[in-house]
Amino acid sequence: MNQPANDPLKGYRGQARAALERFRVRVWSEVRLTNDAGSVFEGVILPRSETFDDLHVVIKMRNGYNTGVHVDRIRAIQELGYKEAVYKIPEREFPFNAGLPKVTLLGTGGTIASRLDYRTGAVIPAFTPGELYGAVPELADICNLTTRKLFGVFSENMSKDQYIPLAQAIGDEIAAGADGIVIGHGTDTMGHTAAILSFMVQHSPVPIVLVGSQRSSDRPSSDAALNLIHAVRAAAYGDIAEVMICMFGPTSDRYGLLHRGTRCRKMHSSYRSTFRTIGDIPLCMVSRSRFDYLTRDYLPRDKTRKVRIDAVYDDRVTILYYYPGMKPDLVDALVEKGYKGIVIAGTGLGHVNKPLYPALKRAIQQGVHVVMAVQTLWGFAQMYVYDTGRDLLDIGIVPLDNMLPETALMKLCWVLGHTQEHAEVMRLMRTPVSHEITEREPHNGYVILQGGLPETEEFITSHWK
Structure with a gap:
């Protein structure tokens, strides 16, 4: 049964709805909830989708995480306040500075271009890549940014129908004079897209940088803004004119890493430092202020080079x-x-x-x-x-x-x-096109630390941030 739009218990039904009514709280109530173990949860009661079960009350905690509490375990709910959330990433016109390089941001969807859907507590793709400037104003100090939203899909839905027009759009932006390209992309299949673009876009004169985030912008631990800043800097000023992935390097926010598109893989489901170069070393460390190139074996930036767009794909x-x-x-x-x-x-x-x-x-x-x-x-x-x-x-x-x-x-x-x-x-x-096959694996191209060993624990103690 459809509920009225002004229903104060949006989406809740059955036992969960009865629990909220019993404690006289509503959706958007700021509450202190105590469970049968004495644990206390403080935050805002979120709406629920009517298709979800009727056994949980969902709270957006003050630390940014969503927590579901089973109705059988709720012992008390105290309303501390009420404020209906209106979530909108601000959108602003990007300023122009004639002295800065031109970077194009191509939006495909994914976590870096996202907003929170308070109806379900889920993160959904943002409506326009231009909203990113409103969220990350530091971008205006780096470049003149042009944004184009090509798609609005999660990365698991990327396929031939997206790969071909994405490669063609890169060619169009290079022809229009872009000094670098950034592609906002979900992380789950970012490695696949980086690989196919390495074959479809050859001899690029400028950097092509895929970027995403492991944690959405509404979470305190989000890596979205810093990843985007690093990626835009790499596109605007970096010397590597290849298809690359730019994501967190260590677990801290000290620097990002540029990974070659054909040799990179997502290696953890939730760590911000999930991407690893496999069988080689990363290309570069990038921070807000500098580039530290880890190798010179790359295609350098050269605006006189003519890009070759070879966008074909057989998905059988x-x-x-x-x-x-x-x-x-x-x-x-x-x-x-x-x-x-x-x-x-x-x-x-x-x-x-x-x-x-x-x-x-x-x-x-x-x-x-x-x-x-x-x-x-x-x-x-x-x-x-x-x-x-x-x-x-x-x-x-x-x-x-x-x-x-x-x-x-x-x-x-x-x-x-x-x-x-x-x-x-x-x-x-x-026949190698973009280092997808290499002659040998460097001695430091295979480094996997085994936890629990004394030497590993000593390293973690001195380096883990």
Whole structure:
């Protein structure tokens, strides 16, 4: 049953509604709630979606987090005040300064371009990227910012329909004289988008920087503003004219890191320092005041260079993440459904079990292009070492050295957008475009600290902020 728009208990029904009525509080009441364990929760009662359960009262705590308390555990609710929230990111016209570089911000959605939906307590995409200036006025000291909202989607909904126009929009902005491009993007699939843009946008004269945030702007621990400042600085003044990801470096806010688009992966679901360069080192440390380049092996900024936009994509490709006991009917089903490319994330040096061999051979004979990456992420597919790998080579599976599985997926989609001729597909997959395959892994390209060890604990004690 639909509730009236002026209902003081917006979205609440059943037992939760009865609890609010019993304690004479409403949505937007500032309350002190005590549960059966004596724990005290202070904050504002949020509206609920009518599709949610009727067993929880939801409070936006003063620390910025939403907490749901089961009605059976509520012992007391005291109203401390009342103030209906009206959440709107301010939108302001961006000032022009003739002495500053020109940066274009392309909006796709995601947490960095978001606002809170108090009806559900969820974060939803912002309506215009221009609202970001109202939230982060420091941007006016860095550049002349132009904003274009291309899409308003969460990153899990990015696909061919977004990748192609995004690459074309980058080309348009470069042609219009932009000194750098920033792309606001959700973090979940930011690595995928950075990889495909590394193939679709080649020989860029200016930096192309993807940026997002792990925590939304309404939370005290949000990384949105600082990530955006770092990304805009990198686009405006940085020397690296490649597709990059810019996010927190350490867990603190001391600096951000610029990661190469083909070698970066999200490695934690909620840490602000979630992005890691895999099999290499980051390109650069960036702060509010300086750039510290960690390597000189990059394409430098050069406004005379002509960008090449090669925006093609065939989405009939998938990753087959191997696990022990995998059945061959999975491979047969992919062929039957019309898939043209399979990236296997194999174990160890690039292995799968023997029962898959006949199905993989049939797939290749029917024109499916099958390549091998390793699910260890670090290291190389070296299929010539053991009999298993050599058998797979004989079947026709091609190893991709140290290309990340997700990067391999994106590249195979891009390659198949050009050709279906098998030898040419494999030649293109094996030919590096943007460091997706490297000759070797540097000695400091694989650093994973194991917690609990004395040397790790000593490091954490002295460096953790």
